Amino acid sequence: xxxxxxxxxxxxxxxxxxxxxxxxxxxxxxxxxxxxxxxxxxxxxxxxxxxxxxxxxxxxxxxxxxxxxxxxxxxxxxxxxxxxxxxxxxxxxxxxxxxxxxxxxxxxxxxxxxxxxxx
Numbered sequence: 001x002x003x004x005x006x007x008x009x010x011x012x013x014x015x016x017x018x019x020x021x022x023x024x025x026x027x028x029x030x031x032x033x034x035x036x037x038x039x040x041x042x043x044x045x046x047x048x049x050x051x052x053x054x055x056x057x058x059x060x061x062x063x064x065x066x067x068x069x070x071x072x073x074x075x076x077x078x079x080x081x082x083x084x085x086x087x088x089x090x091x092x093x094x095x096x097x098x099x100x101x102x103x104x105x106x107x108x109x110x111x112x113x114x115x116x117x118x119x
Contacts, residue, residue, distance in 0.1 A: 017041065017067065038067035038085065045073050052079040052096075066101065088117065 009030040010022065017039035022029055028046035031037070035049045051059035061080040065071070069083055072091030077083065084101030093110040104114040 011035070032062035035062040035065070037065040038069065040068050041065060042070045044071065044075075044091070047071050047074070048076045048078070050076075050078055063095075086117070 010026055011031055011033035013033040014031045014035045014037065016037045019040040020037055020043070021041070022043050024045045026043070026045070029043065030048045030050060032050045037043075037049070049063055049065065051062050053059050063077045063079065064082045065077070066083055066085035066087065068086045069089070071077070071089045072093065074092040075089045075095065076093070077089065077095040079096060081095065081098045083089065083095065083099045084103065086102045087099050088104045089095060089099070089110070090104065090106030092108070093106050094108045095105055095110040097110075099105045099110070099112065100115065102116050103112050104117055105111065106113050
């Protein structure tokens with residue numbers, strides 16, 4: 001019922017670490033049931049964490065999000081990739097490849113703009 005009231009699709013089967021916060025009640029967020037999100041992450045509205053889907057193929061695995069990651073509003077993170085600890089994903093970024101630890105990824109498609117940052 002909470003998902004209906006807040007307009008999100010955060011699966012109860014997703015593994016979400018202690019201290020992780022979905023701001024604004026997770027409005028518009030979609031999290032795949034097999035997704036893993038680390039501890040103390042900050043996730044803003046309208047974020048999608050899901051699988052890639054190719055025509056005539058089964059969907060792959062969803063992303064793995066490390067600890068202390070900040071994901072900006074409207075970001076989309078797709079596929080069997082990982083986002084390293086202490087990274088920042090910019091608002092409306094489309095992440096299709098791994099993001100290393102302590103990095104900032106922005107853009108469509110997302111590119112690494114900075115390394116060795118503290119989220």
